[in-house]
Amino acid sequence: MDRRSFLSAGSAAALVPILAAATPKVANAAVAAPAKSSGDAALNAAFDEIFNVIMKNSPGYATALGLDKGDLAYLRRTFDPKPIDATLRDQLARAKAAIALLSGINPATLSPTAALNREIVLYGLEQDTVAYPKFGLGSVQRPYDITQQDGNYFGIPDFLDSTHPVENASDAEAYLSRLAEFSKLLDYETEHQRAEAARGFLAPAWSLDLALGQIAKLRNQPAATNGLVTSLVNRAKAKNIPGDWAGRATKIVETQVYPAIDRQVAMLNQLKPTTRPGDGATRLPNGEAIYAAALAEATTTNMTPDEVHKLGLSQVAEYTGIIDGILKSNGFTQGSVGERLSALNTNPTQLYADTDAGRAELIASLNANVKMMSGLLPKAFATLPGQPLEIRRVPPDIQDGAPNGYYNPATLDGSRPAIYWINLKSTHDWPKYSLPSLTYHEGVPGHHLQISLAQESKDIPMLRKISFYNSYLEGWALYAEQLSDEIGGYSGIERAGYLQSFLFRSARLVVDTGLNAKGWSREKAVDYMVGVTGFPRPRVQREVERYCASIGQACSYKVGHLAWLRARDSAKKILGPKFDIHQFHEVLKDGAMPLTILQRRVEERARALA
Numbered sequence: 001m002d003r004r005s006f007l008s009a010g011s012a013a014a015l016v017p018i019l020a021a022a023t024p025k026v027a028n029a030a031v032a033a034p035a036k037s038s039g040d041a042a043l044n045a046a047f048d049e050i051f052n053v054i055m056k057n058s059p060g061y062a063t064a065l066g067l068d069k070g071d072l073a074y075l076r077r078t079f080d081p082k083p084i085d086a087t088l089r090d091q092l093a094r095a096k097a098a099i100a101l102l103s104g105i106n107p108a109t110l111s112p113t114a115a116l117n118r119e120i121v122l123y124g125l126e127q128d129t130v131a132y133p134k135f136g137l138g139s140v141q142r143p144y145d146i147t148q149q150d151g152n153y154f155g156i157p158d159f160l161d162s163t164h165p166v167e168n169a170s171d172a173e174a175y176l177s178r179l180a181e182f183s184k185l186l187d188y189e190t191e192h193q194r195a196e197a198a199r200g201f202l203a204p205a206w207s208l209d210l211a212l213g214q215i216a217k218l219r220n221q222p223a224a225t226n227g228l229v230t231s232l233v234n235r236a237k238a239k240n241i242p243g244d245w246a247g248r249a250t251k252i253v254e255t256q257v258y259p260a261i262d263r264q265v266a267m268l269n270q271l272k273p274t275t276r277p278g279d280g281a282t283r284l285p286n287g288e289a290i291y292a293a294a295l296a297e298a299t300t301t302n303m304t305p306d307e308v309h310k311l312g313l314s315q316v317a318e319y320t321g322i323i324d325g326i327l328k329s330n331g332f333t334q335g336s337v338g339e340r341l342s343a344l345n346t347n348p349t350q351l352y353a354d355t356d357a358g359r360a361e362l363i364a365s366l367n368a369n370v371k372m373m374s375g376l377l378p379k380a381f382a383t384l385p386g387q388p389l390e391i392r393r394v395p396p397d398i399q400d401g402a403p404n405g406y407y408n409p410a411t412l413d414g415s416r417p418a419i420y421w422i423n424l425k426s427t428h429d430w431p432k433y434s435l436p437s438l439t440y441h442e443g444v445p446g447h448h449l450q451i452s453l454a455q456e457s458k459d460i461p462m463l464r465k466i467s468f469y470n471s472y473l474e475g476w477a478l479y480a481e482q483l484s485d486e487i488g489g490y491s492g493i494e495r496a497g498y499l500q501s502f503l504f505r506s507a508r509l510v511v512d513t514g515l516n517a518k519g520w521s522r523e524k525a526v527d528y529m530v531g532v533t534g535f536p537r538p539r540v541q542r543e544v545e546r547y548c549a550s551i552g553q554a555c556s557y558k559v560g561h562l563a564w565l566r567a568r569d570s571a572k573k574i575l576g577p578k579f580d581i582h583q584f585h586e587v588l589k590d591g592a593m594p595l596t597i598l599q600r601r602v603e604e605r606a607r608a609l610a
Contacts, residue, residue: 039109066411081184084192095128147549148210148401166235183260223253280515294552300594305517312509319503341534350431382582385452407447437498446480475560508554567602574606
C-alpha cells in the first residue's frame, strides 16, 4: 500500500502523518503498571491536542481522511506551502512537543488500554527525532526529494484527481486554490533539491531520467487538455456546478504550473551529470548509518543488514523447494524453478490481452476475487469491515514509476471509498494465476480489512487510527495471503501464485540489502530476482528501482509476516484447544503497532482467554 510514505517535506499530497515506525526501544513499565485510570482523561486530552495539531499542519492529510470540514473546512483550500527546511524544523518541534506532553503523564496512573496507547504513540513520535536532526533528511527511507516515484510532480496531480473532492462550487474553488499552490510547492522542492544535491542527496541518473520522462507527460500537452484541468472540469460537469472552471484552471496551469515545472526540469537536467555513481544507499553520504536507520524504521526490529540478507537467502531456498513440488505436480518439470515460473508467466492461457478490453477483463477478475473472498471471511473473522473497496488502474501518467499495486484507505467519514490500485502498464506483468494473492494482499483479508477494522474500532483513539507501521501492515497483508490459502481462497495453480509471492518477498530481503548495504548494482539485483522468481523483467526492474528510491521498505513484508506467524503460534501454545482463529484476529481492532509490542499484546490477549 502506498500507505507506505512518510510525511514528505513540502509535499502537501503526503497522506501519512508524523506517526511512523520507530526503532524498538520499548519499555514494559506501561504493561506492568497497576490498572489505575486517573490519568486516562489527561491522556485522551493530550491525544486530541496532538491529533488536532497534525490535522492543522497537514491539510492534504485532513482531506484524505475526510476531516477538512466544520472548523477545519479552511484546510480544503490549501496545501500550506512553505520552504522544505522550515517544514522539517516545524515537524521536529511538534514531535518533541508531543513527546514532552505524553512523557508528562505517568503510565502508572493509566488503565492498561490507555498505557498501551501511550506506549505505541510515543514509540512512533520518537522516530520523528531521527531523520532530520541526525541526517538532515525528511525521511531515512526516502532520502531523495525527486525520483521516479517521489516528488510533487508525482503526488499533487494524483491527489487533486483522486482525493480532493468536487461536490459543489466551494470544492471547485478550493481545487483552483490548491492548483495555484502547486507551483509554489514545485519551486520550494526545486530549491531544496538543488541544496540537497550539493550535499550528495540526488537520485541516480536513471531515476532522474524516469522522473523527467513522467514530468514530460505532465508538461508536454496543451494546458486545456491536461488532467489537472480536465479532472476539475469533468467532475464539475458531472455535479452540474456552473462556472468557467476550464478557463480558470487552464490559465493557472499555463501561467503558474508549467513555468514552475520548466524550472524544475531545468534544474534536474543541470544537476543530473553531477549525481554520484551507484544505485543503492551505499552511494549516499553516511549511507551505512542511513540504511541502518531505514531498516530499523521499516521493520521495527534491530536486525542488521547481514541478518536480513541471510534470512532472505534461507527463505528463498525454502519457498523454492515448496514451489518445485507444486509445479511438478502440475506438469511443469523442465528447468529451474525460476525458469518454470517464467514459462508459466508467459503461457498464453495465463495472459490477458494487453489492450483496454484486456485491462477491463483483468479488473473484473479482481472484483470477482474480492467477492469470492468476502464470502469466505466468516471462517476466520468475528468482525468484518463495513467500508467499500474500489479497484482502479494506476493513472497512466505515473505508471512508469508507481508500485505494481497499492492501497489507499477510505476517508473516516465514508465520503470516499478505499481504493486498491493496480499498475496495468502491461497486462502481461500479471499472469492470471498470480492475481488472487495480490488481491488478497491489497484487499481482503489484507490491507483493506486490517485498516478498515482499525478505522472502525471503538477501542483506540483517533491518533492511533492514523498511525502506520510498515512491518505490521505489510506483514499482515502477507499473512493474509497465507490465511487465504488456509480458508480455501486458491484453486489449482493459483497456489503457486501465492507461494511465488512469498518467494518474491523473500528475494526482496536479499535484493534490498544487496543494493543498499552490499553495493549491488541495479542490473545485478534485477538478474537475481528474475532468476529466482520468474517474474517478467520489466516488472522486476520497476520493483528494484523502487528499492533504490525507498530504501529498507521492501524488507518490512517478510519480516512482518514471520512476526505474525510467531504471534499466532504463541497464542496457540498459550490457549491450546481453546485457541480460536476468530478471536486471534480481533487483535486487529487494537490498531497498528510495532512488531515487538504486537508479540506481547497477542500473548496478553491469549492469557486473558486461557
